[in-house]
Amino acid sequence: RDRRLVIEQAPGYGVVGGPVSLSFHIEDPGQDGVAELSIRRDGGAPSTVVVPLNRSTRMDFPLEHAGVNSLELTAAAVPGELTLANNHAAVVVHGIRDRxxxxxxxxxxxxxxxxxxxxxxxxxxxxxxxxxxxxxxxKNDRTPLKDLxxxxxxxxxxxxxxxxxxxxxxxxxxxxxxxxxxxxxxxxxxxxxxxxxxxxxxxxxxxxxxxxxxxxxxxxxxxxxxxxxxxxxxxxxxxxxxxxxxxxxxxxxxxxxxxxxxxxxxxxxxxxxxxxxxxxxxxxxxxxxxxxxxxxxxxxxxxxxxxxxxxxxxxxxxxxxxxxxxxxxxMHEPDLEEEQLSAEVVGQRLKVVRRSLQAGNAEVKMAAPDGTTRALALTDQSDGRSIGETILDQVGLWRITDGRGVALAVLGSLNPLEMSDLRATADKLQPVVTETGGGLRWLVDGLPALRRTEPDGPQSGAGWIGLRANHQTVITTVRDLPLLPGWLLLLAGLGSLVLAWWREGR
The missing domain is CATH 3.40.50.880 (Class I glutamine amidotransferase (GATase) domain)
Structure with a gap:
């Protein structure tokens, strides 16, 4: 069993003060009922709502400030899940002021x-x-109002x-x-x-x-x-x-x-x-x-x-x-806040910048995509910024906090497609297998034998799968290359004649 959270539609930009619509569903095959969904905005305290399983849900969120607005959603886990990596999704919406x-x-x-x-x-x-x-x-100079x-x-x-x-x-x-x-x-x-x-x-x-x-x-x-x-x-x-x-x-x-x-x-x-x-x-x-x-x-x-x-x-x-x-x-511009935390990924290197009116070095906690945490030291730059850098070793969403603010950083895709569905299933390949006359075998049932098969014959059977011999070749080009250069062959021939004459003379 593997419950997963799927983002169907999310805007990349929105007007500050207006709503943004987010469509998603919690996929849990074979299950009915509802599930709890935790929602965290801009790294703040999470709130919990209840949404139906296996049905599309649409929610509207107000865009409160300009710049990056982050939204983290986490579906409640169930016992025996294959992985919790796809129970979490993040959405980033850039707020733009209209006028x-x-x-x-x-x-x-x-x-x-x-x-x-x-x-x-x-x-x-x-x-x-x-x-x-x-x-x-x-100032009253008795000028009539109609003349002003x-x-x-x-x-x-x-x-x-x-x-x-x-x-x-x-x-x-x-x-x-x-x-x-x-x-x-x-x-x-x-x-x-x-x-x-x-x-x-x-x-x-x-x-x-x-x-x-x-x-x-x-x-x-x-x-x-x-x-x-x-x-x-x-x-x-x-x-x-x-x-x-x-x-x-x-x-x-x-x-x-x-x-x-x-x-x-x-x-x-x-x-x-x-x-x-x-x-x-x-x-x-x-x-x-x-x-x-x-x-x-x-x-x-x-x-x-x-x-x-x-x-x-x-x-x-x-x-x-x-x-x-x-x-x-x-007007509450996030980039001008006295206390703020930001993170940027360039290549595989993460750069964390913390702004504070308090002087001195600082330390932040980093939560990796797999849930493990580690510390990163930041060095005070004497201009309100403390900066630290490190190399990331996991693809996905990283969460950085200094105890007051939260910053999100992404290595690779924000919601990696390869992590969206980790269930082992034959459904993805079955149409191709059926079209080519092949077969599917689970390794848990043992390694199948390999046989050479003809194109018009069966391609799989009990305990075996075939490697089709198509008997098709394509000649792409023909080139003639001399074994040795001509002058070298001439010297070799003359040398052989001299050697033979010398031996006959003895």
């Missing part, structure tokens, strides 16, 4: 506003909605009706005015805590009475203003955490000390209350902070002069790359 909806609200026109807009519009996957507050409500060319700020539509439709909200030098009621700030705070993303880039207004820290957003901001403003040129630097964090680790120009990029000219003082500081001034004052309030994420940039990098001042800097990484971290 990223970003809301950018600029509190006032300033030199860096167009840089933000251009950086976001340059990404074809971003659907940008941008509003700039050009005419605050307190400005578009009314759709406050209720953006921050109440369609707030949850945005993947990322950016406040750029936004200040508290009579534009948004306090209830809308609470809506944004709840949106973030329930899984949303918020990026706040501040200027001098953050240190004043109209600061966003005086609104309901204060509960999710990783820092509060301390009232100080540094208005002189300084060189932004990576903090010890920033040198290991995937958002800032390996930024172009950060390889040297000091970094090879241009200076900024203003820093807004802030007191850190939560999260991690990734960038700071030479004096250790925070510049870029990341935090995870609830299920969401927040980034706070305590400077309004990062746009100087894009303008190329003093050589410029990687503002576009920094913004891209920050935005994708805010």
């Amino acid at each position: 990223l909806r970003v809301l950018l609200v600029s509190g006032e026109p300033h030199a860096g506003e167009r840089i933000w807009r251009n950086l976001l519009k340059a990404d074809p996957s971003v659907d940008l909605v941008h509003f700039t507050i050009l005419r605050p409500p307190e 060319a400005l578009i009314a700020f759709p406050v209720r539509e953006l921050f109440e009706e369609k707030l949850k439709e945005f993947d990322l909200i950016i406040f750029d030098r936004f200040r508290i005015r009579n534009i948004l009621p306090e209830s809308y700030y609470r809506n944004i705070s709840e949106y973030v805590k329930s899984g949303g993303a918020l990026l706040v880039s501040v200027g001098p207004e953050f240190a004043g009475p109209e600061s966003l820290s005086n609104s309901a957003l204060a509960s999710i901001l990783p820092a509060v203003p301390d009232g100080q403003i540094l208005a002189q040129a300084f060189l932004p630097q990576l903090s010890p955490v920033g040198r290991r964090h995937p958002v800032t680790s390996g930024l172009p120009g950060a390889e040297t000390d000091p970094p090879q990029w241009g200076r900024w000219v203003r820093q807004i003082g802030g007191q850190v209350k939560a999260g991690a500081v990734l960038m700071e001034t030479p004096a250790g004052k925070p510049l870029l902070l990341l935090d995870r309030p609830g299920d969401g994420r927040v980034a706070l940039l305590l400077s309004d002069s990062s746009w100087l990098w894009t303008r190329g001042w003093e050589g410029g800097g990687p503002q576009a790359e920094l913004l891209r990484r920050t935005a994708h971290w805010l």
Whole structure:
């Protein structure tokens, strides 16, 4: 008896947030009833469902994040199975984001506003909605509304009706005015805590009475203003955490000390209350902070002069790359997670990369396709990565874990065809045997005798099988080759005559 799990149909790609359909069946010939199926997503805790035997089953799974989404399925074993190797199957679906909806609200026109807009519009996957507050409500010059060319700020539509439709909200030098009621700030705070993303880039207004820290957003901001403003040129630097964090680790120009990029000219003082500081001034004052309030994420940039990098001042800097990484971290990009584990197979060599904010070497456990486990040491690279390599000696699915995360690696095929059905059966060869008039014999019944047979005679019998003599030959080519070269034959003939003359002369 051999129960096996067969994947009938599985997609290779899917849209993040949408469902993917998987079709499979548990084949157990001659058996009726149901079987337990264990399902593990992205190496997490397994869940168990009951599915019927020998019948196709279709399940829908939500695609939760971009990148690799792994799904492991294991059919419950039964006593006396031939092997458990085909009770397990894995499916890998690559998640692709359809369009990223970003809301950018600029509190006032300033030199860096167009840089933000251009950086976001340059990404074809971003659907940008941008509003700039050009005419605050307190500015009343008695101009009739019908004569104003400005578009009314759709406050209720953006921050109440369609707030949850945005993947990322950016406040750029936004200040508290009579534009948004306090209830809308609470809506944004709840949106973030329930899984949303918020990026706040501040200027001098953050240190004043109209600061966003005086609104309901204060509960999710990783820092509060301390009232100080540094208005002189300084060189932004990576903090010890920033040198290991995937958002800032390996930024172009950060390889040297000091970094090879241009200076900024203003820093807004802030007191850190939560999260991690990734960038700071030479004096250790925070510049870029990341935090995870609830299920969401927040980034706070305590400077309004990062746009100087894009303008190329003093050589410029990687503002576009920094913004891209920050935005994708805010939207839960797996490749930018602080704690992650990945594995890649090249040839027969497995490379395991573990990311962590904690420095030091590490060790992972590797589960081979046959169920045995072994350890692999990883060496810290001082940039947030620990790397280890080894040679794989078994074909199939390898499962690597560091106690927190799980990575899957495949040597050969993900679900090898040769392991799908290991039962010894004559059914596969019977049609060919019947067509050629041959016979099938089981070695357990003894080795059959071999006989030469004629093409029109029987090819098998009791205790024997035949080797048919077809009496067919095909002449493909004919070549004539001399035994010896002509000059060598002439020398041999002359030598023989000389030898004979010499003997006769004696």
